Amino acid sequence: MNTSTGSQSAAESSTPGADNLVHVIFITSAAAMGGFLFGYDSSVINGAVEAIRDRYDVGSAGLAQVVAIALIGCAIGAAIAGRIADRIGRIHVMRIAAALFTVSAIGSALPFALWDLAMWRVLGGVGIGMASVIGPAYIAEVSPPAYRGRLASFQQAAIVTGIATSQLVNLGILKFAGGDQRGEIAGIEAWQWMLGVMVIPASLYGLFSFVIPESPRYLISVGRVDKAKKVLAEVEGENSDLDERVRQIEGAMKGEHKSTFRDLLGSRFGFLPIVWIGIGLSVFQQLVGINVVFYYSSTLWQSVGIDPSSSFFYSFTTSIINIVGTAIAMLLVDRVGRKPLALIGSAGMATALALEAWAFSAKTVNGDSVELPTAQGVVALVSAHVFVLFFALSWGVVVWVLLGEMFPNRLRAAALGVAASAQWIANWAITASFPSLSDWNLSGTYVIYAAFALLSIPFVLKWVPETKGKTLESMG
Numbered sequence: 001m002n003t004s005t006g007s008q009s010a011a012e013s014s015t016p017g018a019d020n021l022v023h024v025i026f027i028t029s030a031a032a033m034g035g036f037l038f039g040y041d042s043s044v045i046n047g048a049v050e051a052i053r054d055r056y057d058v059g060s061a062g063l064a065q066v067v068a069i070a071l072i073g074c075a076i077g078a079a080i081a082g083r084i085a086d087r088i089g090r091i092h093v094m095r096i097a098a099a100l101f102t103v104s105a106i107g108s109a110l111p112f113a114l115w116d117l118a119m120w121r122v123l124g125g126v127g128i129g130m131a132s133v134i135g136p137a138y139i140a141e142v143s144p145p146a147y148r149g150r151l152a153s154f155q156q157a158a159i160v161t162g163i164a165t166s167q168l169v170n171l172g173i174l175k176f177a178g179g180d181q182r183g184e185i186a187g188i189e190a191w192q193w194m195l196g197v198m199v200i201p202a203s204l205y206g207l208f209s210f211v212i213p214e215s216p217r218y219l220i221s222v223g224r225v226d227k228a229k230k231v232l233a234e235v236e237g238e239n240s241d242l243d244e245r246v247r248q249i250e251g252a253m254k255g256e257h258k259s260t261f262r263d264l265l266g267s268r269f270g271f272l273p274i275v276w277i278g279i280g281l282s283v284f285q286q287l288v289g290i291n292v293v294f295y296y297s298s299t300l301w302q303s304v305g306i307d308p309s310s311s312f313f314y315s316f317t318t319s320i321i322n323i324v325g326t327a328i329a330m331l332l333v334d335r336v337g338r339k340p341l342a343l344i345g346s347a348g349m350a351t352a353l354a355l356e357a358w359a360f361s362a363k364t365v366n367g368d369s370v371e372l373p374t375a376q377g378v379v380a381l382v383s384a385h386v387f388v389l390f391f392a393l394s395w396g397v398v399v400w401v402l403l404g405e406m407f408p409n410r411l412r413a414a415a416l417g418v419a420a421s422a423q424w425i426a427n428w429a430i431t432a433s434f435p436s437l438s439d440w441n442l443s444g445t446y447v448i449y450a451a452f453a454l455l456s457i458p459f460v461l462k463w464v465p466e467t468k469g470k471t472l473e474s475m476g
Contacts, residue, residue, distance in 0.1 A: 020234065020235060020236065020237045021147070023234055023235065024142065024143065024144065024147070024235045025151070026212075027142060027212040027213065027235075028139050028142070028143065028151045028154045029154060029158075030208035030209075030211070030212045031094070031134075031135055031138045031139055031142075031208075031212060032135060032139065032154040032155050032157070032158035033201065033204060033208055034094060034097060034098075034130075034131030034132075034134065034135045034158075034205060035131065035132075035135050035155040035156065035157075035158030035159040035162065036159070036161055036162035036165075036201055036205075037097075037101050037127070037128065037131060037162060037201055037202060037205055038128050038131055038132055038135075038158075038162060039158065039159035039160060039161065039162025039163040039165075040162035040163070040165060040198055041070070041101070041104075041124055041128055041162075041166075041198060042128070042159075042162075042163065042291065042295070043162070043163040043166040043167060043294040043295070043315075043319070044166040044169075044170065044194055044195060044197075044198065045067055045070075045121075045195075045295060046166075046167070046170070046294060046295055046296065046298050046299075046315055047166075047167070047170030047173075047174065047181065047191065047194045047298060047312065047315075048181070048191035048192075048194050048195060049063065049067060049295075049298065049299050050181055050298070051181035051182045051189065051190070051191035052066060052114075052117070052191065054181075054182060055182065055191075056113075056114045058114065060435035060436055060439055061435065061436055062114075064431065064432045064433070064434065064435040064436065065432060066114060066117060066118050066121070067295055067296075067431055067432075068428050068431040068432035069118050069121055069122055069125075070121035070122060070124060070125035070128070071125060071424050071425075071427050071431060072122060072424075072428060073121070073122035073123060073124065073125025073126040073127075073128070073129060074125040074126070074128045074129035074132065074424035074428075075125075075129060075421045075424035075425050075428070076125070076126050076129060076421075077097070077100075077125065077126035077127060077128060077129025077130040077131075077132075077133075078129035078130070078132055078133050078417055078420035078421045078423070078424055079129070079417050079418070079420075079421045080417070081093055081097075081129065081130040081132075081133035081134050081417055081420075082133055082137070082412075082413030082414050082415075082416055082417035083413065083414065083417070084130075085134055085137065085218070085413055086218075086221075086413050089214050089215070089218050089222075090134055090137065090138040090141075090215045090218055091209050091212065091213075091214050093134045094131070094134060094205070094206075094209040095206055095210075096127075096130065097127040097128075097130040097134070097205070098127070098202055098205040098206030098209060099127075099206065100123055100124060100126055100127030100130070101124060101128075101131075101198065101201075101202035101205065102202040102203060102206070103120075103123060104120050104121065104123045104124025104125075104127065104198075105124065105195065105196055105197075105198035105199045105202055106196065106199060107119070107120030107123070108120040108121060108124065108195040108196070109188070109192045109193070109195045109196025110188075110192065110196070111192075125424075129420065129421070129424060131205075132420050132423075132424075133413075133416050133417055133420045135155045135158075136152060136155050136400050136401075136403055136404035136416065137215075137404060137412065137413060137416055138215055139152050139154060139155060139404065140152055140404035141215040141216065141218070142213070142215060142216065142231070142235050143235070144235060144236050147334075148334075148404075148405070149334035149338075149401055149468065150330055150331075150333065150334055152333075152400060152401040152404050152405070153326070153329060153330040153333055153397045153400075153401060154330075155400045155404075156326050156329070156392075156396050156400050157323075157326050157327070157330060157397075159396075160319070160322040160323045160325075160326045160392060160396070161323060162201070163294055163322060164316070164319035164320060164322065164323055165201075166194075167312070167315050167316040167319045168316055169194065169197055170194050170312060170315075171312045171313065171316055173185070173190050173193050173194055173197075174190060174312055176190070177190035213230075213231045213234065214227070214231070215231075216228040216229075216231045216232050216235075216249065217249055217253075217409075219231065220246060220249050220250060220253065221253060225246060228246060228249075229242045229246060232245050253409060253410075263410065263411055263414055264411060264414055264415055264418060271418070272411075273463075274406065274407060274408070274411075274415070274465075275407075275411070275415050275418060275419070277406070277463050277464060277465070278402075278403055278406065278407065278415055278416075278418070278419035278422075279418065279419055279422040280459055280463065281399045281403065281419070281464065282399065282403070282419045282420065282422045282423035282426065283422055283423065283426040284395070284452065284455070284456040284459060285395050285396075285399045285423060285426075286423055286426035286429075287426055287430065287449070287452035288349050288353065288391065288395070288452050288453045288456070289353070289430055289434075289445075289446070289448075289449035289452075290387075290388075290391050290395075291430060291431055292430060292431070292449075293318055293384065293387075293388060294319075295431055295434075296434055296435070297311070297314065297315040297318060297384075298311040298312055298315050299311075300438070301314055301315075314381065314384075317385065318384060318385055318388045321385045321388045321389050321392070322388050322389075322391075322392045322396070323392075324389065324392070325388065325389045325390070325391065325392025325393040325396065326392045326396060326397060329341060329392065329393045329394065329396065329397035329398070330397065332393070333397055333398065333401055333468075334468065337466055337468040338398045338401060338402055338464075338466055338467060338468060339461075339464055339466050341393065341394045341397070341398050342394050342395060342398045342460045342464065343457060343460055343461070344390070344393075344394055345390045345391060345393060345394020345395050345398070346394070346395070346453050346454070346456045346457045346460065347457065348386065348387075348389070348390030348394070349387055349390045349391055349394075349395075349450075349453040350450050350453035350454045350457075351386075352383045352384075352386040352387035352390060353383075353387055353446050353447075353449045353450035353453055354446075354447070354450045355379055355383040355386075356379075356380055356383045356384060356387065356446045357443045357444070357446035357447045357450060358376075358379070358443070359372065359376040359377070359379040359380035359383065360372070360376075360380060360442045360443040360446060361443035362376040363442060363443070395456075399423075401467075402464070402467060403416055403419055403420070404416075405467040406465055406467050
């Protein structure tokens with residue numbers, strides 16, 4: 001639904017003062033803690049994979065299911081989060097997600113058997129899925145339009161920080177356990193400590209949810225207009241025309257009802273075109289194989305002859321590159337725009353993945369010894385870091401920004417849920433298939449990922465809208 005030019009201009013000109021901007025950054029950072037947990041949980045399993053394989057004597061296919069099963073929970077959490085948020089508010093959904101994270105961390109650290117480890121990972125996955133939806137939606141709804149792109153990038157910044165933190169914590173625990181993933185610390189194996197430490201950030205996320213305000217759009221939707229004005233004044237400044245902003249939001253909500261799955265359906269192709277675009281963005285983000293880096297990089301490097309301590313170190317360095325790339329994207333997303341960054345990233349990822357495929361084609365096996373020639377080993381390591389850099393400065397940030405912006409208000413919560421669910425299902429497909437695919441042909445696996453990176457270029461050029469500088473109310 002398009003609003004009048006005057007209303008749009010009013011929104012675009014409501015630039016917050018320094019104090020308001022500090023407050024906006026604080027509440028955005030607090031909401032993005034869900035992204036931190038998302039990243040931490042996604043990557044922490046990387047340090048436990050080989051220990052779980054050894055402790056429970058499980059093969060590649062079974063191990064992949066334990067690693068990937070959390071993503072089923074993620075898809076469930078993402079699918080239900082939008083509707084729950086429309087009914088009870090964004091903040092209450094954050095608290096539910098924090099509780100699920102906390103319980104999952106404790107259960108995963110102290111499993112009785114492989115089956116209950118899988119169960120706890122599913123439960124944590126539900127929390128991750130909920131956070132993956134509610135974070136971008138909340139941040140988009142509290143952010144002044146002039147800063148929305150950069151503030152929406154906080155979600156991805158938190159994710160990559162969570163990934164790096166988990167790798168650093170894993171490395172520290174490994175060293176404390178004498179380099180043995182099954183080495184005991186206070187009677188508990190190192191890999192269990194790795195999974196259990198997430199209790200700390202999960203508790204912080206829950207605490208932060210008690211000190212940040214509810215979304216003004218949700219408050220207006222339930223008739224709490226005075227409270228919504230107070231929140232708008234806090235984030236956009238006392239000098240902004242609060243009555244006009246409320247009228248603008250109310251105007252965008254007129255005739256709307258709580259978004260449901262049925263609202264997303266079109267007449268010819270199942271979903272409405274804009275929903276398919278959101279699904280496409282989510283799926284392409286995963287089909288390039290980015291989460292292979294975060295779930296399996298330690299195992300991957302060990303599979304080509306690198307010792308465990310070095311493999312953990314390389315996992316950590318890719319996480320640092322991930323943070324650097326995300327910082328670049330945060331600086332550029334509101335200046336360059338969403339589509340140009342996505343296209344640059346696709347081209348860079350395709351090139352890096354193709355080089356990795358070439359390098360892994362030289363892998364040799366001599367008995368129990370696996371190795372790469374020196375030149376190919378260097379190319380593989382450098383290309384892996386370049387791949388992560390191009391992903392982070394483009395699709396890592398751009399997809400979350402677009403998903404928070406591109407849907408009309410009447411569809412946003414439900415459409416975000418469907419798109420995020422598609423993202424988790426694609427993530428599961430890549431995560432569950434990688435061990436078996438790499439056993440089949442590691443080089444061929446990377447050729448597949450490179451092909452998806454190439455295919456994302458025409459998809460972005462033809463179908464993805466540019467949302468730079470537009471108000472949420474103008475998305476129609």
